[in-house]
Amino acid sequence: MEETNSIIMQVQDGIHRSYSDLSSPDFIYKLEVKDICKSYSTRGQEKITVLQEINLQILPREFVCLVGTSGCGKSTLLNIMAGLISPSSGEVFVDGKPVTGKPGSDRGMVFQGYTLYPWLTVAQNVAFGLQFQKMPKPQQRDRVCYFLDVVGLGKFAHNYPKQLSGGMKQRVAIARALANEPALLLMDEPFGALDAQTKEQMQEFLLNLWEKTQITIVMITHDVEEAIYLSQRVYLMGTHPGKIQLEIPIQLPEYRDLDIKLSSEFVDIKRQIIHGLRTERTTINF
Amino acid sequence: MEETNSIIMQVQDGIHRSYSDLSSPDFIYKLEVKDICKSYSTRGQEKITVLQEINLQILPREFVCLVGTSGCGKSTLLNIMAGLISPSSGEVFVDGKPVTGKPGSDRGMVFQGYTLYPWLTVAQNVAFGLQFQKMPKPQQRDRVCYFLDVVGLGKFAHNYPKQLSGGMKQRVAIARALANEPALLLMDEPFGALDAQTKEQMQEFLLNLWEKTQITIVMITHDVEEAIYLSQRVYLMGTHPGKIQLEIPIQLPEYRDLDIKLSSEFVDIKRQIIHGLRTERTTINF
Amino acid sequence: SPQVTNNSSNKSSPQSQPLVSATNNWVGYSSHHVAVGKNLFSGEGLKVKDLFFQSGSEEMTAFLAGKIDVGWFSSGNVVQMAAKDPSIKIIYLVDYSNGSDGIIGRGIKSPQDAKGKTIARENILFEKILLQAYLQKAGLTEKDVVIKDLSAPDAGAAFAAKKVDIAVTYEPYLSQSAKIGGGEVIFSTKDTNLIADVVIARDSLIKSRKTDLQAYFRAVDKAVDLLNAGDEEALKIAGTKLGITAKEVKEQLQGVKLFDLDSNKSVAFNKDDPKSLIGNLKATVKGAKEFNIISQPMEVESLYDDSIVKSM
Amino acid sequence: MANSSLKIPQPSPRKYLYLPPSVFWSIRQEFPKWLSLLLVGIALIVPLLLWTAISSLNLVPPIFLPTPAAVMNAGIKMFAEDNLTLDVIVSSTRVLAGFIVAGIIGVPMGLAMGTFYSLDSLFAPIVGTVRYMPVTGFVPLIVIWLGLEEPSKILIIMLGVVLYNAIMVADAVKFIPNEMINVAYTLGATRRDVVFKVIIPGAFPSILDTLRVNISGAWNFLVIAELVASQNGLGFKIIQAQRFLQTDKVLFCIALIGVIGLVIDYGLKWISQRLTPWADQIHH
Amino acid sequence: MANSSLKIPQPSPRKYLYLPPSVFWSIRQEFPKWLSLLLVGIALIVPLLLWTAISSLNLVPPIFLPTPAAVMNAGIKMFAEDNLTLDVIVSSTRVLAGFIVAGIIGVPMGLAMGTFYSLDSLFAPIVGTVRYMPVTGFVPLIVIWLGLEEPSKILIIMLGVVLYNAIMVADAVKFIPNEMINVAYTLGATRRDVVFKVIIPGAFPSILDTLRVNISGAWNFLVIAELVASQNGLGFKIIQAQRFLQTDKVLFCIALIGVIGLVIDYGLKWISQRLTPWADQIHH
Ligand SMILES: Nc1ncnc2c1ncn2[C@@H]1O[C@H](COP(=O)(O)OP(=O)(O)OP(=O)(O)O)[C@@H](O)[C@H]1O
Ligand SMILES: Nc1ncnc2c1ncn2[C@@H]1O[C@H](COP(=O)(O)OP(=O)(O)OP(=O)(O)O)[C@@H](O)[C@H]1O
């Protein structure tokens, strides 16, 4: 275990830039989303605008969460960030370079629907990205082993996805994205199918990984507590059409443990976000 | 709105039987699971026992939640209850009649993966079960309308599933199961992909429905608060192999509102369950 | 031996039943098309149902299946069918191939030169007999050459592309391929009775519809006369049926000797005439036996029935 | 499990792999309509040019490969003099009739095989043997039973296609996920309902694909079918022209069948898209 | 939205619909091995019995339908005297060779068409026309270019199958979900990687199905191929026997091809299952 940990340890000391660094003129955002609009044209019907003028900037080494009602456009936005969906207008920059519609291994992604390759075993799924880096086989094996242990699926390395439960599939998808060591990790409800216990462990691990590496994370979650606990900033998205409603900086200490959820700052922020979500037009009526 | 509500109102007054009724000799459980074992034989490897001697009884009009770590066998158990997977041994009874391996419309199911029919619109998906009852078209239409409103997708009635977000798909699946008015509703993490706000509204609606009809509900959830808030009994499942670890009766008043989550009984029960989950063998190590 | 019941011949009122008459795309059968096209059959008060096949084997199948009353075939085909159904009789000689079928070769001066050469020919009785007749001149058999089984058109193409040295084929492949392939016709049916085409019917039909058959051949005879006279309209009718121009029909017919009723009476079934059909049948039966196409030797006499022709 | 020995001296600016944008090589992304039309044009013109080149340079004797112009002329003449329009209509009718019968028999058979293991056991041996047998071998029996009229021609075309329909539809049914069937059960569907409401709609796009693939098979068998006592038809014309070395006519008829095929292919693709609006639109 | 007028006077014991258990009509559930074997047996024996009945009752003249016994005798004689074993070997080799070439060309072509819209635009017109054209029409050209040896026979078989391979594989590729391709992109895959690591493995089960469907097509074209200057082979034997009205031999050769087909079909199904252990096992 000591040795495997090196993967996390061997990184530069994170220089946690504060939000005020933005004033520097030649400052480069890790990720910048500029004036993104997205609309779908459906057969016969009019155009549906899903995203309208989304602007957001994410700093290097930041951990940002996106929350919003179901169907407000979070997944669409994340896919545009990843370069998988082309926006109707607007641009996406990573490290100042435009990457609109250009996916790459710098931005890892955990999909809402997991999407494992059914013809590969769990271990092969996790190793999927490594082969493109031309990583030597033994090194691949070690890394796969390590990340499967992390998500608690060491024993299932040689199972096929169809032999896994929903939560296990989700964990494989997480391991696959992590193993590829992206600079920017985009996660779409990554812990949605996990039980409370496993989820907490995964959260802790993710926080750990984030603290010790330079990774920048954008995560969609429905769990407000999770969002506050993990992130440095929370974007609240509004709906019809999707837009950034609110941006809430989380002014909590860098190094957090689970107890922080009981602190009054935490509860305050939570109330604020939940209030924000509630003022969103209610879509459910019964 | 008044008229549509009739669907919920026009039911017998629920006679909430208490747990002690069990002493009556000719008492018939709504659902009884007897000595269920399930194992999978994987190519080359030995047999994997997923469920071992599961026994549980669910009373008529009860609302029971199943919690347990990811991969412990909850979905498998629910599928066996629904008659969709044949157990390796053991039997399932509904109203005292054996239904092992015999699915039917008495047991409605919301699947973990939603599984909508891509070739049907949202409205047609919700109406899918109604056609088998030979329900007249106008009545079908009304009912579909009602339940789509309930899940907040009235406007999306004529969209195809591929045009929906993850949470919206899940809501369609819920509406489909509800519209069919099963006597026993089996739900596999039905609110997992919903944001906090929508989830709360759905919980309230479900509770409302349950109070006003005779429906019996078995629900898998990872949200312990949800389990306590909704149910009268919580089963905690253990893993490797899956078995019933703990049965926790929720001694809370019948009619609950959201504030109950702050009551001390509630917090006590929550602590008890989380403790139960924690003592489960930890599967994640990093 | 199997007897196929012939539906149309066993019905009670023969006059009302059309005579089902079948030909294929051999140019020698033009008289049939002319008889149909110029209403010569109906002129004789005869209803004829005209069937047209693109291949002899399909026509044989249909005849053996009892779907045809009167069929126009090569004598080779008839020998094969008669082996299966002895009630089949030749009742009329249509034509001899008279240069229309032949063998082309490149650098072949005499039959001796064929030894060891590659020869394309179709595995059909009359082509085998034609080749046999050629090789026999040098005392050779198919064993002394390399045989490539190819349909006549493909054999022509193969010769043109110089893939074979010798090809057995028919017009227009015969002359065209010889030209392109740098060869010449080294043997042909000109002035031989090697390949004969005939009309057949079953015994029962010959008995039950004698008058109809007489009328039938009167019409055919008129058509033959028209063709032999080079009647423009008759040639055009035949050409339409075969998918070629009247001029081409005329050219093609130059390689065919058509028989009218008179020559049928005088030559066809006349044992004493060296060019009679009997000679052709003898050779064909012999070849068929040699090539193992029929298992039992056949009496040539059992193959034909000249009563219709003789009665006219 | 902790036996790994990972050393990752991550070179600070790690090399990331990007997907270079590409129009020509785009996979399921937008593709410009003009480029598509251009490529279709190239695909149609290049073989024609090749043909022109080969035939004009006399690489093949002209009687065996006439120039496109000669073939075109022969075609015009056939339309004018030989009533080729009738042949096209007659052949199309035969193919259509044979194909419809093959669909009416083959598709339900395939659905049955794909759905029920019992019917698969029952039909698979037949499909697995008869499919391999040359139809020509059955022509005599067909002639005996059905005679020389249209039914036997239609049967020949039908026989050539029906089992391919069945096996391909059966294969398509396999890919319908179990969960879709299970959902129907929990909503009270009987097996009959599952077949009609889940399996048929679920396999529908593949059924359309299967029919599009196999209609060309029906045209392939046309030549064999029209060997049986035909008076007309494109297959008939091909054999007839072949007999008298009219290669220009043969090639024109073949090309005509090709054009008919192209129209059918694009037409069926278009219909497919209309009929399955719910399917992922992959192109454009 | 609230305009509905639902009145559900729920009859207290509502009628629920159950799925009655069924062995014979089971869909994707267990199916007893013995029943499967029984049905396969019935499927093989019933046609034989029918044949025996029809031929013994002389419903069809024996020249066209000899009894199974007669056919069997002819077969034994052919093995003993005509060296039928050699024909089987020769024909199998030809089919295999043609089929392998058709696979080597057709499968990549189909993958390319299914993957890239550009290559689809480029190939679709060719596949959509040539597929419809009767191979027989090209035989003279094939003879001129390739001569009379094995290559032209193999080419004929190949031509008969290759475009079907291409179009069916292209159709299969369409069904690979976009998400699988997207995952690969975010992991740094190039388009090349996507083709080799996602599209090929994803379409692999369908490719196997396609090959299994189309190998019978290769056997169908054997008869046409062996019209070209063959001295042996099952197709050659069929044509020869047919010309000389030896129906018993024809039927024996056809039956032999059917048996070979059955073995191929079951063999390929078995191999398919071995090669794709990850696929849903639907039966048993
Ligand atoms: N077809 C199969 N073959 C082998 N093992 C299987 C198969 N299906 C499920 N399993 C195993 O059964 C166990 C239970 O799966 P199940 O889906 O019931 O879990 P679960 O409790 O629903 O988990 P989750 O909360 O993650 O959905 C898992 O460990 C899984 O690996
Ligand atoms: N192909 C499409 N055509 C039309 N509309 C679409 C399409 N895809 C998505 N949408 C619409 O876009 C909106 C946003 O979808 P998206 O998946 O981004 O939501 P989300 O915020 O991720 O929701 P959830 O939390 O439920 O996952 C939805 O209202 C959906 O109906």
Ligand SMILES: [Mg+2]
């Ligand atoms: Mg989403």
Ligand SMILES: [Mg+2]
């Ligand atoms: Mg589960």
